[in-house]
Amino acid sequence: MQALLQVFQNEWLGLYRNKLLIGSFLLLVFILSLTAWMGVKKQDQLQVQTKTANDFARNEWESIGPMNPHSAAHEGTYAYYSPGLMSSLDEGVLSQVGRVLRLEGHVQNEMAYSARSQESIYSRFGGLMPSLLLQWVVPLLLIFLSFRSIYQEKEQGRITLLLSQGLGIKQILVGKALAYFSIACIALLSTVLVQFIFLEFNHSNDVFRLIGFVISYLLFYWLIVSLTIVLSTVLKNATGALSSMLAIWVLWMVLLPKWTASIASEKYPLPSRFEFKQAMKDDRSKGIDGHNPSKDRVNKLRDSVLAKYGVSSDSALPINLDGIVMQADEEYGNLVWDKHIGGVFQSFSSQKKLSQWASVFNPMYALKSASMSFAGTDMLHHIHFQREAEEYRRGFIKKLNDEHAYGGSKTGDWSWKSSEEFFKNIETFQYTTVEISKYKSYWQVDLLILLVWSISISVLMCLISKKYLL
Amino acid sequence: MTLFQTLKNETLHIAKSKFKVIALILFFAATLYSVWQGYVVYQYRTDQISLVQKSATESQQEVLGWFKNGKSGPEERPWIDIKNPFWAMWYGNHYVIYDNHPLMVLSPGQVSDVGIYKKVSVWSTPFDQDLIPELSNAEFQVSGFFDFSFVWLFLLPLLLIILMYNIQSFEKDAGLLLLIKSQAGETNSWWLKRVLVIGITLSLWLIIVMIVPRIFMGSSFVLGNEWIEFLFFSMVYLWGWLGLYALILSRNSSQISQAIQMITIWILLVLVIPATVQQWIQMRYPASLMTEWQEVEEKRDSIYAISYDSVKAKLLSENKDLGTTKIGMLDSISDPMKKGAAYRSLYKMYIDSSSEVFLQSMEQKNSAFQSYAFINPVMWFQNRLNYLSKSDLSAILEFRRKIRVKSNSITTKLIFDEWNEVVVDSVQFKKYLEL
Numbered sequence: 001m002q003a004l005l006q007v008f009q010n011e012w013l014g015l016y017r018n019k020l021l022i023g024s025f026l027l028l029v030f031i032l033s034l035t036a037w038m039g040v041k042k043q044d045q046l047q048v049q050t051k052t053a054n055d056f057a058r059n060e061w062e063s064i065g066p067m068n069p070h071s072a073a074h075e076g077t078y079a080y081y082s083p084g085l086m087s088s089l090d091e092g093v094l095s096q097v098g099r100v101l102r103l104e105g106h107v108q109n110e111m112a113y114s115a116r117s118q119e120s121i122y123s124r125f126g127g128l129m130p131s132l133l134l135q136w137v138v139p140l141l142l143i144f145l146s147f148r149s150i151y152q153e154k155e156q157g158r159i160t161l162l163l164s165q166g167l168g169i170k171q172i173l174v175g176k177a178l179a180y181f182s183i184a185c186i187a188l189l190s191t192v193l194v195q196f197i198f199l200e201f202n203h204s205n206d207v208f209r210l211i212g213f214v215i216s217y218l219l220f221y222w223l224i225v226s227l228t229i230v231l232s233t234v235l236k237n238a239t240g241a242l243s244s245m246l247a248i249w250v251l252w253m254v255l256l257p258k259w260t261a262s263i264a265s266e267k268y269p270l271p272s273r274f275e276f277k278q279a280m281k282d283d284r285s286k287g288i289d290g291h292n293p294s295k296d297r298v299n300k301l302r303d304s305v306l307a308k309y310g311v312s313s314d315s316a317l318p319i320n321l322d323g324i325v326m327q328a329d330e331e332y333g334n335l336v337w338d339k340h341i342g343g344v345f346q347s348f349s350s351q352k353k354l355s356q357w358a359s360v361f362n363p364m365y366a367l368k369s370a371s372m373s374f375a376g377t378d379m380l381h382h383i384h385f386q387r388e389a390e391e392y393r394r395g396f397i398k399k400l401n402d403e404h405a406y407g408g409s410k411t412g413d414w415s416w417k418s419s420e421e422f423f424k425n426i427e428t429f430q431y432t433t434v435e436i437s438k439y440k441s442y443w444q445v446d447l448l449i450l451l452v453w454s455i456s457i458s459v460l461m462c463l464i465s466k467k468y469l470l
Numbered sequence: 471m472t473l474f475q476t477l478k479n480e481t482l483h484i485a486k487s488k489f490k491v492i493a494l495i496l497f498f499a500a501t502l503y504s505v506w507q508g509y510v511v512y513q514y515r516t517d518q519i520s521l522v523q524k525s526a527t528e529s530q531q532e533v534l535g536w537f538k539n540g541k542s543g544p545e546e547r548p549w550i551d552i553k554n555p556f557w558a559m560w561y562g563n564h565y566v567i568y569d570n571h572p573l574m575v576l577s578p579g580q581v582s583d584v585g586i587y588k589k590v591s592v593w594s595t596p597f598d599q600d601l602i603p604e605l606s607n608a609e610f611q612v613s614g615f616f617d618f619s620f621v622w623l624f625l626l627p628l629l630l631i632i633l634m635y636n637i638q639s640f641e642k643d644a645g646l647l648l649l650i651k652s653q654a655g656e657t658n659s660w661w662l663k664r665v666l667v668i669g670i671t672l673s674l675w676l677i678i679v680m681i682v683p684r685i686f687m688g689s690s691f692v693l694g695n696e697w698i699e700f701l702f703f704s705m706v707y708l709w710g711w712l713g714l715y716a717l718i719l720s721r722n723s724s725q726i727s728q729a730i731q732m733i734t735i736w737i738l739l740v741l742v743i744p745a746t747v748q749q750w751i752q753m754r755y756p757a758s759l760m761t762e763w764q765e766v767e768e769k770r771d772s773i774y775a776i777s778y779d780s781v782k783a784k785l786l787s788e789n790k791d792l793g794t795t796k797i798g799m800l801d802s803i804s805d806p807m808k809k810g811a812a813y814r815s816l817y818k819m820y821i822d823s824s825s826e827v828f829l830q831s832m833e834q835k836n837s838a839f840q841s842y843a844f845i846n847p848v849m850w851f852q853n854r855l856n857y858l859s860k861s862d863l864s865a866i867l868e869f870r871r872k873i874r875v876k877s878n879s880i881t882t883k884l885i886f887d888e889w890n891e892v893v894v895d896s897v898q899f900k901k902y903l904e905l
Contacts, residue, residue, distance in 0.1 A: 041753065049759060100759050109599050113757070121852055121856070122846075239729075
């Protein structure tokens with residue numbers, strides 16, 4: 001242990017003497033902290049914007065005045081997606097997907113108005129979020145810091161000197177790796193510290209997310225450091241080690257994610273928008289339509305309602321049959337939506353799983369996936385919002401249809417109006433970020449892959465040490 | 471040393487370096503693959519457009535069949551009268567299609583951010599909820615397509631680093647510079663020629679790759695002015711990076727130092743500066759949740775609360791010709807459909823002026839971004855290539871404007887025909903289809 005600490009200290013001392021490296025490192029920590037702070041500010045901005053929009057939608061809903069419930073269902077309302085606190089670290093898919101969902105009768109809309117549809121491409125790799133620097137720049141810094149670490153010792157013949165001082169080869173390698181790893185830890189912790197200072201972590205869910213986020217990055221940084229040291233040990237010169245690590249970096253960061261995406265999209269294809277709409281339309285037309293009821297289905301429903309109330313005509317019913325028919329149509333439409341959008345969501349899920357297992361070859365993907373997952377900005381969190389909003393829409397429209405059916409109007413009376421009070425009493429849509437445990441089957445795979453990679457490279461580092469250094 | 475000798479020497483040098491050979495082969499393969507990927511995207515869009523157009527034509531033929539057989543509409547919807555201009559227009563199935571430019575094969579840009587087509591009716595606006603893109607996995611979209619513009623703009627500088635980082639620096643590290651000087655006279659023209667050789671090779675490759683789509687697409691891929699412009703900007707981009715890296719070479723540092731300087735510049739220009747600009751603009755002009763637009767749409771109720779006389783007066787003040795229509799000349803009417811046409815037209819006028827304001831605000835945001843071009847040159851090139859392939863924001867806004875124009879022309883035609891009490895026949899219906 002003492003020997004390990006000695007190597008660690010020596011390595012730090014060596015780094016400290018290199019003013020350029022220290023300057024670059026301090027600059028990076030400063031930029032990371034600044035970026036984290038900007039992420040926090042952006043998150044605040046998103047929260048305020050979403051709250052304003054939700055207040056606006058609620059205000060619009062509450063001010064519709066006395067109205068026919070079915071007209072109110074067409075009037076509808078809106079749900080706005082606000083990502084959780086941790087989105088200040090990694091914006092994930094936020095720019096790609098819409099954050100506005102219109103909730104209305106007869107139809108399930110999709111999220112609209114994505115940032116990307118409103119602006120030019122400013123950056124191909126997203127905004128300056130901490131995740132961008134932590135995923136792209138910090139690993140590069142680690143590569144540049146450590147690619148000569150062993151080669152230099154070999155070149156200057158210091159390995160023998162260190163061994164003669166009683167140090168073991170494994171201790172030299174691990175000690176050096178730990179020194180570079182500690183630099184990554186400082187960079188990561190400076191980012192996390194800013195989050196702790198400026199964000200209010202009131203919920204254990206956010207703390208767990210932050211811990212998961214930190215663990216996944218630490219595993220990846222250890223992997224990068226140890227892999228660079230392995231190459232620095234194995235290859236004949238430092239340029240080879242640097243070139244190889246840069247090639248691996250480009251492969252992991254740029255090429256493999258795109259190839260994986262292509263393969264996953266081909267293996268689990270999504271329907272085109274045209275096919276999707278057509279299939280929904282076909283299935284829906286098999287059922288009953290609230291406005292244009294298919295005679296047989298409506299007659300059956302009508303007969304059962306007439307029998308229930310013991311009357312022989314619609315006009316004799318004490319309730320409004322139209323409301324019941326529309327609710328039946330809604331429920332049928334819900335089944336159709338569940339079937340088709342469920343299929344799409346299933347494809348997303350299969351694509352994600354395939355990509356995750358592909359990260360057996362590309363741990364960078366596992367890191368990206370875990371990072372988005374813990375930040376609550378991956379596709380699964382986005383889908384969760386859509387599902388919650390759809391649940392709300394179903395309850396919302398049912399209330400309106402029930403009011404139409406049982407609120408006091410008679411069948412065929414479309415001019416009847418519900419009171420303003422009734423509309424005000426319909427609760428608003430509330431959304432809180434899902435518990436991180438819900439998607440554990442996904443992020444556990446990411447963490448497992450990162451862990452296996454880190455352990456494997458560490459073992460490799462220890463195994464090769466004697467062969468190449470003695 | 472002549473340029474030919476340098477070319478020969480440099481080719482030998484690259485051929486002896488496995489790492490450089492592999493990098494070059496990978497890069498060449500990646501460019502070809504990216505063109506293929508672009509073609510897949512282009513072909514998918516073309517297929518979707520054909521499907522939509524076929525479906526619209528079938529629906530239109532069905533309506534023409536109703537006219538021929540004396541039917542008033544679909545049997546399950548007895549209230550529909552296809553001779554009425556409103557229903558005839560409704561069943562016209564008008565679509566606005568996003569211009570599928572052949573250069574998208576090389577640079578699909580932002581086309582995946584909006585829909586490929588939009589069914590347009592009298593109620594349509596450029597900001598409708600159904601104007602959403604094709605179904606896709608957003609996690610895959612985060613880093614964009616693997617298209618040619620990506621390979622050329624982002625991977626080419628990395629290839630250049632691999633090919634150039636040890637030019638002169640290797641000889642310096644190995645102590646061979648004096649030998650080179652004795653053979654070549656002076657080192658500057660020697661390493662500049664080596665850079666030139668790399669530039670010429672990649673320029674030739676660029677031309678070859680940009681002709682490749684012609685093999686898949688035949689004459690639909692026109693090698694015209696836009697193609698030449700695309701080639702020109704891609705070429706300028708290549709030589710820009712060569713120049714930048716040549717500046718680093720001129721400092722005559724060690725191999726590692728040159729590699730670090732080059733990769734730092736790549737990170738700055740490709741990653742950090744664009745990301746900073748994006749963050750800055752997004753914080754200054756946050757993506758809209760479109761509540762202002764929803765507010766505009768909510769005004770419909772207040773328009774429908776205005777008296778018919780006021781609505782008519784406003785319509786006539788905007789379009790005097792409406793006064794010459796049969797209904798326009800009457801002091802009062804009772805037909806709710808004809809009254810409805812007036813309210814609908816006024817609402818359309820109101821929403822149309824608002825939509826233009828929204829479109830202009832998006833353009834303003836885009837202009838703000840353009841003003842950062844001098845510090846964000848890579849993304850300037852990206853958007854320039856997207857502009858040429860009609861896949862940038864301006865093309866998206868153009869698509870939105872086309873929706874607006876088509877919906878307006880439908881509305882205007884409708885109010886004139888409804889107020890002139892036109893009875894639609896198959897000839898008139900075909901005229902509707904031409905709108």
